[in-house]
Amino acid sequence: MHFFLRFWVKAMRIRRTAIVALVLLFVAGSATVAYALEPSTFQTWFNALYWVLTTMATVGYGDFFAKTAIGKLFSIFLYIFGIGLLSLVIGKIIESVGNVQRQREAGKLRYPGKNHVIVINWSKKAQYAVEEILSYAPAPGIVIIDESDKHPMIDREHVHFVSGDPSWDEVLERAGIREARAAIIFADARIDEPALVDGKTLLIASSIERIAPQIHTTAEITQEQHVQNFRHVKVNEFVLSHDAISRLAVRSALQQGNSEIFSQLLSRKHGDDVYEVPVSAEWRTYRDAFEDLLRQGATLISDRGDLGINRKLDAPIPKDARLYVVTDEATYRALAATSLRA
Secondary structure, three states: OHHHHHHHHHHHOOOHHHHHHHHHHHHHHHHHHHHHHOHHHHOOHHHHHHHHHHHHOOOOOOOOOOOOHHHHHHHHHHHHHHHHHHHHHHHHHHHHHHHHHHHHHHOOOOOOOOOOEEEEOOOHHHHHHHHHHHOOOOOOOEEEEEOOOOOOOOOOOOEEEEEOOOOOHHHHHHOOHHHOOEEEEOOOOOOOOHHHHHHHHHHHHHHHHHHOOOOEEEEEEOOHHHHHHHHHOOOOEEEEOOHHHHHHHHHHHHOOOHHHHHHHHOOOOOOOEEEEEOOOOOOOEHHHHHHHHHHOOOEEEEEOOEOOHHHOOOOEOOOOOOEEEEEOHHHHHHHHHHHHHO
């Protein structure tokens, strides 16, 4: 008994490739021996192989069985070693699956997808951002980068986690930074000094811009005087921490009720939303676009960041225009479908 225990303990330490080769060799050799011992019973080597596999799997259909004494002794050998060897293979498979799950939870796996959104520095704000991204249909893949060692949203299928310093090239590469569509850098809530918080955010942003300058980068900034530094590293957009909340609170106090409007526009989960619509070849002026979109159930509000286009409706639409409307998702999909047909 002690011999068998030592044997299986050593066998569990064998590498997976060696175990696969050993199993294949054992099965092929056993089929050859069985056919050589009882050729009249099995008739072909393939039938012997079939019998060996059903015996090792403990299925035992009974359509083939050893009839001679030596054949039965060989069957006993298969019971002892064959079934044990198959159990070893199954154990290795389960171990591999468990190891992958542990690596996923610890953030050690490389993200294999493309066109995903990278969320950097985990916090409550980052969690809300992930939930908002997942509300899109279809939702893009999401990769969270944080210095913690445990997946913060392990139960969400489309959320991948990478553990490590987000300013390191190796960590960003594991997150698939070159294939991402956007990166959102949140201020690290674990740092107390605002200048150090922005310093870390700036370091991360510069690493991203150096490795993958083509992706859209948004950064949260805690101090307004640092904005110029972020513009220098060509961050696409930045959000002043708590700035939007403070402004929304003032508007709610002085212009009661308009906070509901902004709350809708900030989330796809409630009411209408802001969408970019393609520019139709039939539109010559903003008025053409405004009236056509209004007939279809959408309200034109801006060209890029220009919210004053409704005061210059007769102005021609520039070639590089990017028009945004407020509407519901169904209307937006209808507009997009019409554009594709055109």
